[in-house]
Amino acid sequence: MQDILFECPPWPPLTLERGKVRDAYLLPEGERLIVTTDRLSAFDAHIGAIPCKGQVLNQLSVWWFDQLGPQIPHHFLSTPDPNAMRVRACTPLAVEFVMRGYLTGVTPTSIWTAYERGERSFCGHTLPDGLKCFDALPTALLTPSTKAPRGGSDQSVSGAELIASGVIDAATFERASELAHATFALGQRIAESRGLILVDTKYEFGIDAAGELRLIDEVHTPDSSRFWRKADYAASQAEGRAPESFDKEYVRRCLKALGYQGQGSAPPLSAAVVAELSGRYVDIYETLTGLPFVPSARSQERIAALLERITATLEA
Ligand SMILES: Nc1ncnc2c1ncn2[C@@H]1O[C@H](COP(=O)(O)OP(=O)(O)OP(=O)(O)O)[C@@H](O)[C@H]1O
Numbered sequence: 327m328q329d330i331l332f333e334c335p336p337w338p339p340l341t342l343e344r345g346k347v348r349d350a351y352l353l354p355e356g357e358r359l360i361v362t363t364d365r366l367s368a369f370d371a372h373i374g375a376i377p378c379k380g381q382v383l384n385q386l387s388v389w390w391f392d393q394l395g396p397q398i399p400h401h402f403l404s405t406p407d408p409n410a411m412r413v414r415a416c417t418p419l420a421v422e423f424v425m426r427g428y429l430t431g432v433t434p435t436s437i438w439t440a441y442e443r444g445e446r447s448f449c450g451h452t453l454p455d456g457l458k459c460f461d462a463l464p465t466a467l468l469t470p471s472t473k474a475p476r477g478g479s480d481q482s483v484s485g486a487e488l489i490a491s492g493v494i495d496a497a498t499f500e501r502a503s504e505l506a507h508a509t510f511a512l513g514q515r516i517a518e519s520r521g522l523i524l525v526d527t528k529y530e531f532g533i534d535a536a537g538e539l540r541l542i543d544e545v546h547t548p549d550s551s552r553f554w555r556k557a558d559y560a561a562s563q564a565e566g567r568a569p570e571s572f573d574k575e576y577v578r579r580c581l582k583a584l585g586y587q588g589q590g591s592a593p594p595l596s597a598a599v600v601a602e603l604s605g606r607y608v609d610i611y612e613t614l615t616g617l618p619f620v621p622s623a624r625s626q627e628r629i630a631a632l633l634e635r636i637t638a639t640l641e642a
């Protein structure tokens with residue numbers, strides 16, 4: 327039986343907050359312990375669990391935070407376990423900062439979905455006529471989306487609309503937008519040097535106790551980003567097929583093929599699809615970082631032992 331980290335245990339006196347993929351414990355002094363589980367979500371719904379996924383997402387984000395350097399303030403402090411990171415607690419902005427380099431996507435908020443419907447204005451950007459699915463956009467675009475409450479669907483919106491509706495103030499939007507563009511440019515450059523295209527991604531920002539805006543959550547993982555292989559991209563465009571993708575687009579396409587697009591509960595994924603997905607997570611980790619992926623066993627016991635160590639230090 328393969329190791330799966332599905333849910334982290336409640337661990338009083340620490341407060342536990344469960345996200346779709348991450349379980350976070352609130353620590354004293356403005357810190358959080360974020361544990362990335364193997365849970366898989368797509369179309370904003372819970373799909374199942376994928377072996378090694380949590381460890382890949384955690385270690386890949388840690389690797390990216392390390393690459394970002396001092397010009398991008400972020401929340402990462404340390405990684406006490408292959409599935410966990412200690413971060414600065416921040417108040418998340420109510421906006422997802424989506425950066426897009428290509429015309430693609432199959433969800434209702436995707437740029438291709440809108441373009442295919444004939445829309446030539448997307449989140450305040452004017453799009454030229456004559457583009458095909460998977461074409462590069464003339465420049466990388468910030469296409470923010472609102473964070474829908476649980477059960478709802480995110481909406482793509484322009485910065486101007488977000489500011490006008492009071493979701494975010496203009497100065498914070500400007501600063502987050504500058505950081506999103508800089509992080510995406512750096513991510514594209516590094517991905518390119520590894521033979522990959524960073525197609526698009528979703529960033530979250532938060533404000534720390536000192537009022538500083540920081541990149542939070544995860545960075546350039548296959549859950550938050552779309553990746554294509556550079557070598558396959560040109561051929562796929564000439565052949566008029568989808569580029570081979572390394573990311574959650576694969577699961578979205580599998581679910582779409584089963585007739586599922588986010589309504590009701592998702593159909594179960596076959597064992598073969600689960601194994602394929604796990605391999606894809608590991609593959610992207612190794613391709614991006616150039617490091618071998620070493621799976622860590624007994625994740626449940628490790629996390630319990632980590633929590634025990636943390637609470638013992640608090641009580642001391
Ligand atoms: N440094 C931080 N301080 C406070 N909250 C954070 C920090 N980093 C991440 N978060 C929050 O932790 C949660 C992580 O949850 P998770 O990624 O599992 O699910 P989600 O964000 O609800 O769903 P999805 O990622 O599919 O949109 C998010 O709500 C995110 O805003």
Ligand SMILES: [Mg+2]
Nearest residue numbers: 345347543544
């Ligand atoms: Mg998230």
